[in-house]
Amino acid sequence: MTATASADETGAMNAAPRPAAPLSFTPAPGAAPVRRMIAAQAAHEVRLMLRNPEQLLLTIVIPALMMVLFSGESLIATDGPGKRIDFYAPGLFGAAVLSTAFTGLAIGTGFERRYGVLKRMGATPLPRWGLIVAKALCVLCVEAIQIALLSAIALAMGWHPHGDPFSVALLVVLATGTFAGLGMLMAGTLRAEATLGLANFVFLLLLAGGGVIIPLSKFPSGVRHVLDALPITALTNGLRDVLQHGATLPWANVGILAAWAVAAIAAAARTFKWE
Amino acid sequence: MTGLVKRYGAKTAVDGLNLQVETGTITAVLGPNGAGKTSTIECCEGYRKPDGGTVRVLGLDPVTQGDRLRPRIGVMLQSGGIYPTVRAVEMLKHTAKLYANPLDTDGLIERLGLGSAGKTPFRRLSGGQQQRLSLALAVVGRPELVFLDEPTAGLDVQARHATWELIEQLRHDGVTVVLTTHLLDEAERLADTVAIVDTGKVVAHDTPAGLSAANGAGETAIRFTAPPGLDLETLLTTLPAGLTALEQPPGAYTVAGDITPGVLAAVTSWCAAKDVMPQGLNVGRRTLEDVFLDLTGRDLR
Numbered sequence: 374m375t376a377t378a379s380a381d382e383t384g385a386m387n388a389a390p391r392p393a394a395p396l397s398f399t400p401a402p403g404a405a406p407v408r409r410m411i412a413a414q415a416a417h418e419v420r421l422m423l424r425n426p427e428q429l430l431l432t433i434v435i436p437a438l439m440m441v442l443f444s445g446e447s448l449i450a451t452d453g454p455g456k457r458i459d460f461y462a463p464g465l466f467g468a469a470v471l472s473t474a475f476t477g478l479a480i481g482t483g484f485e486r487r488y489g490v491l492k493r494m495g496a497t498p499l500p501r502w503g504l505i506v507a508k509a510l511c512v513l514c515v516e517a518i519q520i521a522l523l524s525a526i527a528l529a530m531g532w533h534p535h536g537d538p539f540s541v542a543l544l545v546v547l548a549t550g551t552f553a554g555l556g557m558l559m560a561g562t563l564r565a566e567a568t569l570g571l572a573n574f575v576f577l578l579l580l581a582g583g584g585v586i587i588p589l590s591k592f593p594s595g596v597r598h599v600l601d602a603l604p605i606t607a608l609t610n611g612l613r614d615v616l617q618h619g620a621t622l623p624w625a626n627v628g629i630l631a632a633w634a635v636a637a638i639a640a641a642a643r644t645f646k647w648e
Numbered sequence: 649m650t651g652l653v654k655r656y657g658a659k660t661a662v663d664g665l666n667l668q669v670e671t672g673t674i675t676a677v678l679g680p681n682g683a684g685k686t687s688t689i690e691c692c693e694g695y696r697k698p699d700g701g702t703v704r705v706l707g708l709d710p711v712t713q714g715d716r717l718r719p720r721i722g723v724m725l726q727s728g729g730i731y732p733t734v735r736a737v738e739m740l741k742h743t744a745k746l747y748a749n750p751l752d753t754d755g756l757i758e759r760l761g762l763g764s765a766g767k768t769p770f771r772r773l774s775g776g777q778q779q780r781l782s783l784a785l786a787v788v789g790r791p792e793l794v795f796l797d798e799p800t801a802g803l804d805v806q807a808r809h810a811t812w813e814l815i816e817q818l819r820h821d822g823v824t825v826v827l828t829t830h831l832l833d834e835a836e837r838l839a840d841t842v843a844i845v846d847t848g849k850v851v852a853h854d855t856p857a858g859l860s861a862a863n864g865a866g867e868t869a870i871r872f873t874a875p876p877g878l879d880l881e882t883l884l885t886t887l888p889a890g891l892t893a894l895e896q897p898p899g900a901y902t903v904a905g906d907i908t909p910g911v912l913a914a915v916t917s918w919c920a921a922k923d924v925m926p927q928g929l930n931v932g933r934r935t936l937e938d939v940f941l942d943l944t945g946r947d948l949r
Contacts, residue, residue, distance in 0.1 A: 396755045398821040401790040403748030404719035413745040421734060485731060493729030496693060497746050498719040498789070648695075 404498030414499055414507035419514050421481075428477050431576075432519060436469045440526050443586060462527040462534070463612035464585040467548070469519040471583075471605055474512050474549040476576045479556030482508070483568035486560060491647050501647075512549060520545075536615035540622050544615070547630035548608040554637025555604075561645030584609040604633040661687040663848035664701065669841075674815065674825040676839035678832070680944055684848040685828040686726060689795050692826070693723050706793060719747065722791035724782050726798050732771035736762055736781050739770065740788060747789035756784050761810065775802040783811065787818065794818065796827040800834060812838055832937045842936070846944045859939050869904040869938075870915055872926035883918045887911060907931055 404410065422428050443465075444458040485491050494504055524532075559568050581587060583605030589597050600606050611626030662684040669675045679685050690696045691703050694710035694717065703710055708717045730739055737757060744750035757763055760780045765773055773781065779802060786794050799815070800808045815838055818825055829835055835842045836856045843853040852859055876898035883893055883903075891905035903915055912931060919926050 396751065396759050398751070398787060398790065398818050398823055400792040400821075400823055401749040402720040402792050405746055405748055410746050413742060417738075417742045420738075421731060425733060488731060489725060489727065489729035490731050492695070493723075493725055493785075495695065496718060496721075496723035496725075497743065498715075499746050500715060 407500070407503055410499045411503050411507045411510070414504060415510035415514065418507060418511035422477065422511065422515055425481075428481070432469065432472045432477055432515060433522065436465050436472065436519065436523060437526060439468070439586065440465050440523055441530075444527070444530050456531065456533075458527055458530050458532045459617045460588070460613070461586070462523070462532050463616045464609050465523055466520055466545075466612055467583065467605060467609040468580055468585045469523060470516055470545055470548050470608065471552055471576060471579060471585075473515045473519065475552035475556045476572045477515070478508065478512055478553055479560045479572040480565075480569050482557060482560035483563065483565040483572075486647070487565035489648070495647060509549075509553065512553060513546075516545065516549065534616045535619035537621050540615045540620070541612065543622070543627060544608055544611045544630065547627065547634050548604060550634035551604045551630060551637050554634065554639075554641045557641040557645060558637065561641060561647075579603065579605040582606075584613075602629060604630055607633070661848055662691070662698075665845070665848060665850055667843055667850055667853065669824065669826055671824050672819065672822055673840040674819050674827070674838050676835035676842045677826065677828045677845055678830065678835045678842055678940065679828075679845035680830065683845045683944075685845055686797055687848075688845065689797055689826065689828055693721070693795055694718070719789070720792050722786035722789060722794040724786040724794070724796045724799055726801070728770075728778070728782070730770045730778075730781070730785075733769050735767050735769055736765040736773060736777070737767065740781065740784055743785050744788045749790055751788050751790055753788065756788060759814070760784050761807075776804055776807040779803055780807065780811070783814070787823075791823065793824045793826070796825065798828055798830075800829070800831065808834075832935070832940055836936045844940060844943055851943050852939070856936055860936060868907040868932060869902050870907055870912060870929065870931050871900070871902050872915075872929040873900050874919065874924050874926050875899065878922065878924065883915065886914050886918055901926075 405413075422432075440461060444461045482491075491504075495501070499507075524534075527534075556572065559572060563571065579585070582592075582600050583603055584600070585605065589600060589606065589610075592600060601610070607626040607629035611623045611630070614620040614623040614626065665684065665688055667675075667677075667688070677685050677688065687696060691698050692705050692710055694714040697711050705717055706720055710717055737753070740753050740757065744753050757766070760783065762777060762780055762784065765777045765781070768777075770778065770781070779799070783796065783799055786796065796815070800811050803811060812834070815825055815827070819840075827838070839856060841853060842856055842859055843850050844859070845851070876895065878895070878901070880893040880895060880901075884891070887893075887903070888906075888911065891903060891907075891911065893901065893903045895901050903911070905911075916926065916929075
């Protein structure tokens with residue numbers, strides 16, 4: 374069926390009347406305006422990310438399934454009173470941000486580096502900083518899709534969020550900077566296969582130990598102090614402070630994330646190899 | 649480009665290379681594998697920082713003035729540089745958006761025979777389609793100067809001719825082309841000038857005809873094939889002094905020197921005496937291949 378359909382399409386394309394003007398290669402060099410280049414690159418990257426089945430599984434399917442399963446059944450006891458969904462929704466927003474900004478970006482960029490895509494892009498008028506900005510926009514765009522989808526599921530399951538959207542956005546942007554910096558640090562120094570394995574492994578570790586699905590009160594207090602300093606924990610704690618408990622600007626968690634973001638981005642910028 | 653030096657650790661890939669390319673011409677950089685062709689081109693494209701010497705491309709320094717240079721050049725890498733899941737047409741249309749006055753992508757797709765590849769992911773394209781897409785990406789921004797690193801590697805005969813015609817049209821339309829190749833017929837057919845590179849230096853730089861003439865001073869040769877192992881000593885005794893005769897590889901004979909009609913007659917009589925039919929006999933100038941092998945040696949490396 375598919376083969377027939379595509380053959381028909383090709384036939385139709387060839388049969389269509391074409392302008393007779395011959396192609397001229399007369400030079401007319403010049404870069405597009407930098408905003409247009411960045412917008413085009415970001416849209417291109419979003420298309421590629423959403424088309425990749427492994428990425429979709431990681432960024433959309435797994436967080437959505439966890440939302441439905443954990444919030445509906447009491448698989449794991451939660452902290453104190455309140456509805457399970459109010460605990461899980463912020464945690465799974467954290468998982469979604471982690472999956473896109475860290476795991477997805479690291480694996481995608483690692484393979485781009487291996488396939489020479491970054492090298493080829495280096496020969497186009499798009500400057501390197503423009504490519505980084507486009508990747509950041511792509512990650513934020515996919516995160517917006519994830520959070521919209523997860524919010525819809527959570528609301529359907531009776532979630533009642535509190536707090537102000539600005540605090541949520543600030544936490545998400547700082548966490549994105551941190552995770553993207555760590556992801557690029559990995560993608561820019563390790564082989565693509567090593568990045569693939571390690572990024573997934575770290576994702577699972579942080580899912581387990583970062584207050585995403587398992588309440589931190591389940592861990593011994595010594596371990597808990599270490600876990601509290603992780604960026605994923607700062608994100609999930611901060612999101613719960615706002616969305617579950619109605620806080621505005623949870624400064625401690627914002628501070629932890631800001632420190633991580635600066636360190637991670639600086640480390641990535643110093644070590645990244647383009648080829 | 650003067651005195652270009654590029655080292656990778658202890659290994660010197662480019663060793664004091666000088667090369668100048670005229671606007672609106674096709675220059676072929678020819679050399680054996682590992683001669684330093686790709687390193688040289690990558691210094692021009694701004695990928696590599698030279699360890700010595702000066703590189704100016706369109707008057708700009710590719711490393712420090714890359715932002716101004718890149719919109720004006722087109723680059724075809726030796727392999728890929730394209731994500732496996734990206735679709736052919738999608739990649740071309742995206743790249744076109746990065747330029748101010750791109751070519752009409754539909755026309756370019758048709759011209760390169762990529763119409764049937766439209767929605768196919770890059771990894772499922774044939775080797776030839778991948779090469780042609782890569783070429784399309786190099787020219788879509790309407791550059792003044794294109795660098796093509798082995799543009800016909802892995803292409804079948806039809807696709808190779810189509811690519812040659814496209815490169816000739818680029819020159820006709822005023823684009824300067826620098827290509828690397830190790831195909832001698834490609835250099836001979838396309839290039840206005842050929843730079844033969846070996847061990848990181850330009851060992852010869854001239855027109856194809858000039859190279860053949862200069863390295864052999866009009867010397868001609870008779871070539872033919874016949875059963876291997878004929879005794880060439882008996883042939884040389886019948887020929888004027890100063891001629892050479894050689895069998896390499898077995899069964900392929902070359903008589904080189906001042907070839908006169910008398911020499912030809914002597915060679916055919918010698919064959920007749922041995923009752924041997926010389927196949928594919930021709931009299932001609934040294935080819936670019938002869939010049940190339942003389943300059944770069946016959947050893948495998």
